[in-house]
Every structure is written in C-alpha cells, then in structure tokens.
Amino acid sequence: MKHLFKIFAVALMAILFISCEKDEDQAILGDGTTPTLKADKTSVVLIKDNEANPAIKFDWTNPQFQTQVALKNTLQLAKTGTNFQSPGESIVTANDLKVTYTVAELNKLGLDAGLVPGVATTVEVRLKSEVGKTVLYSNVVTLTVTTYLTAYPSFYIVGDASAVGWNAGTSQLLYQKDNFSTIYTYLENGKYFRFLGQQDWNPLNYSLDVAGMNAGNRYFKTWSTNLAPSTPENIQFTGATGMYKIVIDADATQKSINVSASPIAVWNPANLYLVGTVNGWNSAAAIPMTNLGNGKFEHTIALPAASEFKFLGQLSWGDLDWGNISADGNTGYLGPKGSNGNIKFDGTGGNYKISVDLKMGTYKIQPL
Structure with a gap:
C-alpha cells in the first residue's frame, strides 16, 4: 500500500510540475503589444495593362512579447462595414516588416474580398498576428x-461524390459561359468533392469559404443547402444520390455554387438512340447506340456537313431527351429536355465515333 501511495504522489507531482511549466510559459510570453500598420497610398486605381507594376506598399511593426516568438502574419483586406467577415488574405513574412503588392496581387486580394470590378470601393486593411492561440x-x-475584371476561373470537379473519383488527371471541366460554369452530372450522398483550377492538384483549389478550410481552398461565399464544408479541403454532398445540375457563379460579388436536381433523374437507361438529320429526325426509327455500361454509349456513323442530332432514351419524343447544353451548338456538354438544343456538327462525310457519358454529362465526336 505504501508503495502504491508513493507512485501516486510522484505522478501527482509530475502533473503539477507540467501545469506550472505551462503557466510559466504563458507568463513569460505575456499578452503582447498591438501590431501597427500603415500604407503609402490612400487610393489605388488598378489597371490590367500594368499588372507587373508596384501598386501599394504596407509597413508594419510586430507585436512585442516578453520573450522572442515566431509569428504568423496575415494581411487582411475587406469591404468597409463587413467587419472582416469575408476578407481577401495574404500571408506575409513577419520579420520583413514591409511588403509591396503588384497591381495583379492587389487586384486578386480585392476580388477575393468581393469588390466589384471597375467600381471605386472603400476597403479596410489590417494585420493579423498569431502565435499559438x-x-x-x-x-x-x-x-x-x-479593381479590374480578370478572366473567370475554370472549375474541374473531382472527388468520390462525383463520377470522376479522386483522380485529378481526369477531373471534369464544367461548361463555362461568361461568369457561369455549369454541368448536369452525378453526385453521391455522403461523399466528398471539390473543384480544381486545372487537371492537377496544384496550384488552384476551390471549396467553401469557412473557418478551418485551407486558405488556398476558400472560395465560395454562398452555397445550396445540400452542401456542407468538410475541412480542411473538401465539400460534402448531403443530398440524395442522383443526377444534378451544378451552377457556379464566379462573379466577384457572388462566388456562389448551387446544386439542384436535374430534370432527368435517369443516367443509366437500357437504351440510347441517335436521332437527327442522319435519319430524317424520325424518332420511331432512331439509331440504337452500343451500351458500354455505367451510363456510357457509343456509335460510329458517317457525318456530312451541317449534321444535327440529339439523343433519346426511347423510340419517341419522350422525357428521356438529351442534346447540347442550353442551346444549339457543339460544346461537348449534355443538357436534359427543356434545357438543351441540337448538337450541330460539320462533318466531312467520313466516319465518326460519337461517345456519350450520361453520368458525367458529356459527349464527344471523334473522327476515325
């Protein structure tokens, strides 16, 4: 019993010693003084042609503690009156005590903060210094x-919630028109995805703008209720498994993503048919395509100039009707009935392989 008491006493003393050490460390660190920040300009008009030129310089003093510490400094820029809720952020080297931003760099900070291009906007800038907690x-x-308008970003979907899986090299680009990127594609309940700016993991990643998300991934300011953040990188899809329309608005004032049910829930019909100028638009005599499984179909056919066609899931003008997304054209993206047009293609009269992936929401026309 005495032996057990000694062991307990030693353990208790060790805990008290560690606790005292932590308190002592905090006492030595102290509360720290407030950092200061100043800029060499009060007004900046950014012009795209001058992207490489210096735009503004910031100088700062670091907070002082009772002992020397390693600081993480971040410059935050936000629209006045927002209380820095959704700032543009840039990590700066604490010991440099100054930083000069080029026109392009300051423009990105402004757009990240939601500034409207071409409109003079009052903003607030501050330095955030962190050491431990x-x-x-x-x-x-x-x-x-x-700020000025830059090219809208490209968005490639990747993740196990999507038809792509976690393969950056095959991530699927969304159809882009102006500030909107759209695709009708498959999403799986409870799984995860995000968007890339290229078919690679770096340098650009896009996810929801929430605390805990990697700084480089924070992009979407608003999102539909069937999406949830999965920090530190991804988005979780919480809706029912099926086909959905994904719409991204990359306007600097929006940066939104909305996921809604596709008008056609079917992505793996037993049959898919080709109808158009190739058969006189006769749906009852539509041309059957080869079913490759998992929503993929293909067919080889001669296509002359001014060819137009669509895809049907039945030998009639019924509900299963897919064409070019939104309107007539040849984008490579499928749109469901009510949101599509004819696929238009100027063939040479030679043979072409037409491939359709209903699950992904895409089609291809390849010469043979």
Missing part, C-alpha cells in the same frame, strides 16, 4: 481601391 490585430488602414 494568441491572435492580435493591428489598427485598420482605410483605402479606396478600384
């Missing part, structure tokens, strides 16, 4: 910034 903010610097 201690976070200190500098004074706020007020500026007027006019």
Whole structure:
C-alpha cells in the first residue's frame, strides 16, 4: 500500500510540475503589444495593362512579447462595414516588416474580398498576428481601391461524390459561359468533392469559404443547402444520390455554387438512340447506340456537313431527351429536355465515333 501511495504522489507531482511549466510559459510570453500598420497610398486605381507594376506598399511593426516568438502574419483586406467577415488574405513574412503588392496581387486580394470590378470601393486593411492561440490585430488602414475584371476561373470537379473519383488527371471541366460554369452530372450522398483550377492538384483549389478550410481552398461565399464544408479541403454532398445540375457563379460579388436536381433523374437507361438529320429526325426509327455500361454509349456513323442530332432514351419524343447544353451548338456538354438544343456538327462525310457519358454529362465526336 505504501508503495502504491508513493507512485501516486510522484505522478501527482509530475502533473503539477507540467501545469506550472505551462503557466510559466504563458507568463513569460505575456499578452503582447498591438501590431501597427500603415500604407503609402490612400487610393489605388488598378489597371490590367500594368499588372507587373508596384501598386501599394504596407509597413508594419510586430507585436512585442516578453520573450522572442515566431509569428504568423496575415494581411487582411475587406469591404468597409463587413467587419472582416469575408476578407481577401495574404500571408506575409513577419520579420520583413514591409511588403509591396503588384497591381495583379492587389487586384486578386480585392476580388477575393468581393469588390466589384471597375467600381471605386472603400476597403479596410489590417494585420493579423498569431502565435499559438494568441491572435492580435493591428489598427485598420482605410483605402479606396478600384479593381479590374480578370478572366473567370475554370472549375474541374473531382472527388468520390462525383463520377470522376479522386483522380485529378481526369477531373471534369464544367461548361463555362461568361461568369457561369455549369454541368448536369452525378453526385453521391455522403461523399466528398471539390473543384480544381486545372487537371492537377496544384496550384488552384476551390471549396467553401469557412473557418478551418485551407486558405488556398476558400472560395465560395454562398452555397445550396445540400452542401456542407468538410475541412480542411473538401465539400460534402448531403443530398440524395442522383443526377444534378451544378451552377457556379464566379462573379466577384457572388462566388456562389448551387446544386439542384436535374430534370432527368435517369443516367443509366437500357437504351440510347441517335436521332437527327442522319435519319430524317424520325424518332420511331432512331439509331440504337452500343451500351458500354455505367451510363456510357457509343456509335460510329458517317457525318456530312451541317449534321444535327440529339439523343433519346426511347423510340419517341419522350422525357428521356438529351442534346447540347442550353442551346444549339457543339460544346461537348449534355443538357436534359427543356434545357438543351441540337448538337450541330460539320462533318466531312467520313466516319465518326460519337461517345456519350450520361453520368458525367458529356459527349464527344471523334473522327476515325
């Protein structure tokens, strides 16, 4: 019994010693002084032709603690009156005590913060300094910034919630028109996905803008209720498994993603038929395609100039009707009945392989 008591006493003393050490460390660190920030301009008009030119310089002083510490400094820029809820952020090297942003760099910060291109906007800038769990903010610097419109980003879907899986090399690009990117595709309940800016894991990734998400992944300001953040990188799909229309609005004031049910829930019909100028638009005599499984079909056919066609899931003009997304054309993206047009293709009269992936929401026309 005495032996057990000694062991207990030693363990208790060790716990008290560690606790005292932590308290002592906190006492040595102290609360820290407030960092300061200043800028060399109060108004900046950004012009795309000058992207490589210096736009603005910031100088700061770091917070001082009772002992030397390693700081993580982040410059935050937000529209005035938003209380820095959705700022543009840039990590800066604490010991440099200054940073100069080029026109392109400051423009990105402004767009990330939701500034409308071409409109002079009052913004607030501050320095966020972190050491451990201690976070200190500098004074706020007020500026007027006019950003410019850059090219809208490309969005490639990847993840096990999608028809692609976790393969960046085969991630699927969404159809882009102006600031909108759209696709009718398959999503699986309870699984995860995100968007890439290229068919690679780097450098661009896009996910929901929430606390805990990697800084480089934070993009979408608003999203539909069937999406949830999965920190630190991904988005979880919480809707029922099936076909959905994904719409991304990349306008700097929006940065939204909406996922809604596709008008056609079927993605793996038993049959798919080709109808159009190739058969006189006779749905009852539509041309059967070869079923490859998992929503994929193909057919080889001679296509002359001014060919037009669509795909049917039955030998009639019924509900299973797919064509070019939104309107007549040849984008390579499928749209369901009510949201499509004819696929238009100028063939040479030679043979072409037409491939359809209903699950992915795409089609291809390849010469043989």
